[in-house]
Amino acid sequence: MEFGERVKAVRTGAGLTQEQFASRLGVTRQAVSNWENGRNLPDIEVVIAMSQTFGVSLDELILGGEGMADKTDEKNDMADKLIRDGSEGRWMRMSLAMSLVGAMLIVVAVVLAVVAENSVSYVDASDMLLEDFWLVPVGYACAAAGMLVLLANFVAQLRRRKRLTGSYRPMGK
Missing domain, CATH: 1.10.260.40 (lambda repressor-like DNA-binding domains)
Structure with missing residues (x-):
């Protein structure tokens, strides 16, 4: 039935x-x-x-x-829909988490760049240059990691869309 x-x-x-x-x-x-x-x-x-x-x-x-x-030979649309909906929900949560992680890494990179630009470097009494040199490479690393996470999420969404629809066209069109 x-x-x-x-x-x-x-x-x-x-x-x-x-x-x-x-x-x-x-x-x-x-x-x-x-x-x-x-x-x-x-x-x-x-x-x-x-x-x-x-x-x-x-x-x-x-x-x-x-x-x-x-009965494995009889099609059950409702069970299939529930499985699809659960899978879609998990996928959306993972995609959202990836987007948030990527965005947060980029925000951290921007904050580090601002701090590095406004930090004071000086020479102490023993003629040693003191500066927060680590801010710039860590900022670049965060920016690169954030961009990679966002790019990976975008590519994963494209691949999923292609698998679901058979093309890279936006879903629903």
């Missing part, structure tokens, strides 16, 4: 119209119609709300009930 058929069975089992069912879940009637006709799938939050509101187990909604997980 497809996910849309399971949603319809839950709705009709509760004796509700699509409008009433949608109202209980906080969605539109069109969303329910799209689920039932297999044109769209709900987010996991809605599936959980459906499970709690109508007393149907998540196993039954997502996998089709007991024994459904053993």
